[in-house]
Amino acid sequence: MSPCPRRLLRRPAAEMRRHVPLRSAGRFASQTRPAARSIQYGLALTPREKIVDVSTNNILSEFLNAYWLRPETALWRTVDVNAMADFQFESPSLDVGCGDGMFSFVRAGGQLDKTFDAFQATTNLDKFFENVDVFDAFDPSSSPLVMRKPNYQIDCGFDHKENLLRKAAALGLYKSVKQGDADSVFPFSDGTFNTVFSNIVYWLTDPGKAIAEISRVLAPGGKACLMLPSTKLPEFSFYNQLYVKTKDERWRFLERMDRGRFTDNIRQAKSSEQWEKYFTAAGLEVDKHTNHLSGTLVKIWDVGMRPLFPVLMRMTRAIAQSELAEIKQEWIDTLKHFLLPIAELDANLSSGGQAGFHCYILRKPLR
């Protein structure tokens, strides 16, 4: 990567000031642990980006701490972090569809205290099975206690949900957050960013348009990391195989388990050739392409604890605060016994094209 031109460094700073900081960075524990961590993947580090601890054990532990009632999400996210080990954020940087910021916070080595729960603020739990986004809520009275700051910051977190951006802004990961629709023209000037990350392009109506926008806001020489579904994903989903494809009424009951999520995910499942056509059209070149998420993992995710979520939330809220930390830890330790080997095995299980997702590192050529 060529050094960032001064012109480029100045422009985003002005750009960022125009963003509305929804909330200042969250509380930091006075006793923060040192940032230096083990190097698992021998990353070539820029002076700005400190060492990222990508040990699967630690990453899974952090995700389980946040998503303890949705362990399948913790598992998927852990494997995503491993998949993007070769990607480095270089400022100015953008996270498209950052949501509550938890994924990028954990990936950056951030750690929250043991009482944190990504689902503390929820809404409309009674409408859970009507596919309402119950996580689109924000509780101004509680802010996360950051035990270890992330090892680097991302300049801008971009999402269309204000509540999620408020949560993200409280983590101290993003220098600013920006609310906007990634289905439209992105609210950033051409060539603003040196790196862009997104794991949501396939949620959008027109992924080709979003990829073109990512290319537009990237500076020449800049890099993007995108997570995108492969054609294997729908094959791995037994919900898709048993009901979506067949419309066999005997399997309709599985709809309640899916809540529309998988259908959203498989909508844009594409081969590498199909995704690469979008990249070429957008003027991006592939630096690295890997696959991850084995059939085993996707099937675990396909069931997960999703349908139990509302009742688990009720149970959690009924537990005395004095008991909660111990119960949560026991729950996490029990789950880790099963999930850690699966996360570690995923690279083997998903080899030979047997993987549900692509991870692309893309480059915008220097003109």
Ligand SMILES: C[S@@+](CC[C@H](N)C(=O)[O-])C[C@H]1O[C@@H](n2cnc3c(N)ncnc32)[C@H](O)[C@@H]1O
């Ligand atoms: C599955 S979440 C991923 C969030 C985060 N990147 C993570 O990994 O935890 C999908 C995110 O995409 C955001 N999103 C979906 N459609 C969007 C759009 N049209 N514009 C901006 N953000 C969008 C949602 O608000 C949500 O935060």
